[in-house]
Amino acid sequence: MTETAAARDPTLAAAVRRATRGQRLAAAGLVAPLVLLLVCSLCLPIASLLGRAFYDPTMADGLPRTAAALAVDTGATVPGDAAFAALGADLAADLKDDTVFRVAQYLNTILPGSRSHVLRAARGARADAPYTRESLLAADPFWGEPDTWFIIRSGVKPFTSTYLLAAIDLQWLPTGGIGPVPPGQGIYRLIFLRTFLIAAAVTAITLVLGFPLAWLLATLPGTVASRLIMLVLLPFWTSILVRTAAWTVLLQKFGLLNDLLLWLGVTSGRMEFMYNRTGLLIAMTHIQLPFTLLPIYSVMRTIDPSQMRAAYSLGARPVSAFLRVYLPQVMPGVMGGCLLTFILCLGYFITPALVGGTADQLISNFISDYINVDLNWPMAASLSFILLGATLTLSLLFARLVGGGRVRIF
């Protein structure tokens, strides 16, 4: 009663606000550095990286005259003389600025082999004799291909959906409209599916292994439990590379596990545990177990033993006491642990690269390759964008289903 009355009294609310202003300022002051750090080190870099998924000014910067010419020449895919002349002038200017390689690289990632065509056309451009459609086609039929001009036409617009579409195996068709990429080229949907399935499998395995262990730890006296928690946390004290390498020693064809199984007579020949799905699941489960276990453990620790005793004394058999009294109270920890592991699994790339087979590479392996090997940042950004979007959607859906307050990480 009194609370509702107070809520309706605006002067009281204002008085409370005034009285707590100092506290709120102090709190804001304490949080400010963290917020600043988060914005600078996380939000801004991620936003600028993800921006590359649909904003790529390479072509617009490199071919400004061509872009202007193409804007008015919208008849056929392959344009008329004006665009060819503009292309020649642009490429000659780029060659002088040393920026022609960017244009060449851009075309090359989409149309493999086009780099040499671009460079040749750039070197052949004369200021006194501008290219015409005829002259350039005679020199290099590459420039008469509709595909070439289709890519240039879409490339000179700095905002593009090409990469994002490619990240889900779609493309702009030369005939107009969006359609699937040619058969055999679309791999990303499969990779995304594989990534989510492996993440789900690791989450499930860590839950099955972690839940009983968390329960055991939570029922032990504090000192024993904290010592055992140390053992659970032991993996954190070594780097992920060392841990993965250790699994290699154990699991490889002539490794310890195979030796043991042979010696015990369980198997007759040496088994493959490495460079396949089995090895990947084992290694990822090992790394992720603490992430699933700890939130569950910390919630279990807060549940008073008298809860189960009360359930028993009220007539509940152990199974029904567990399902109706214990499990619902541990659920926030289970949800938190599973969500944590699932999301972390989506980002794995070192472990799949080291212990997985070719069919076990996850989406982050491709992102990493695009960044480190192919230098195709827009493609990396697009895959990241899709991954982030899917993860956020799943998390929100999940939070919606179980209720946001029912997820606890610690």
Place this chain on the structure above:
Amino acid sequence: MNDAQGKGAGGDALARFVGVDKSYDGQTLAVRGLTLDVAKGEFLTLLGPSGSGKTTTLNMLAGFERPTRGTILLAGRPVDRLPPYQRNIGMVFQNYALFPHMTVADNVAFPLSVRGVAKGEIAQRVKRALATVQLEAFAGRRPTQLSGGQQQRIALARALVFEPSLVLMDEPLGALDKKLREQMQIEIKLLHERLGLTVVYVTHDQSEALTMSDRVAIFHDGEVEQLGQPDELYDRPRTPFVAGFIGENNLMVGTVASLAGGLARVMLAGGIEVMATPAGALAPGAQTVIAVRPEAIHIAASAGGENTMPAIVRSRIYLGDHQRLLTEISNRLVIRVKVPAATHAAQDAPILLSWPAADCLAFPSAGLADVTLNEEWTRS
């Protein structure tokens, strides 16, 4: 037990401990040689200081702990192997142990739904149980949205709704403030009478034990030191520990000088001679502890009466309906005295204290552990 009179007597014991020992660590006994009957319909309180084995006893009865030795019988049947969920015992925990993820109504419905009672009947019985504790309006709330006293009553409703044969309560009022505690004591007592419940109640608050119980078992160090009705424990304690634990008592060590005519002549330190009623086997020359309650002592007008001695008033506390005096007798021991509020007693004034030998008990001083003896007056 010869003092198991009143409701505790007779063969209709609902629960029975026979020679029960309990050890957690294999070295010390938390409960020792416990033999105790709980009669149908009685309100039995286990009273004792912290760590004396009350909760352990209750947990063994509820089935959460197994006796190390001895047997527990419920309705005449040994229940050593009977799990708690088959004992049909309602329990109210000190922290209430309400299920935080369920509404109040679901909490109360829990024991019925695990028993497979039909939905319609559950609703009815829950409603009735909530009405009994006057909390029908709170059915849809979560336990965390209730005050301590309300939670306590929900825990009570939940423990009673399935009509258990026996209700156990482990310090159920421990977390409540004084006023609410007194109010809940009355409510629990009324429920006990109205529903004809059999209650085993644990507390370390002696006034709570005295006001509520039919019988009280005084626990000390894992053993039942005395079992009896409240007035019996108050008037006829059998050990110095019980004398000091129940109510207030002046406890002093002395030596038995002689025994005659059912009275003992006891010499206290400083050569003070006191006549006392033996409360156990005493022999001349043996050490003894005498106990006399503050309200048994009065201020005498003239010397020469029974147990009359000079004293000096050292401190006076006015309590409205009466006043307490801290007085110093000739051997410097402080004696607490309860006198009518109108009595005139000035600070440092000499007075004469007197008490009848019948109200002064002399115990064999075998066990003085946990017994707080009267101290000497120290000038500040």
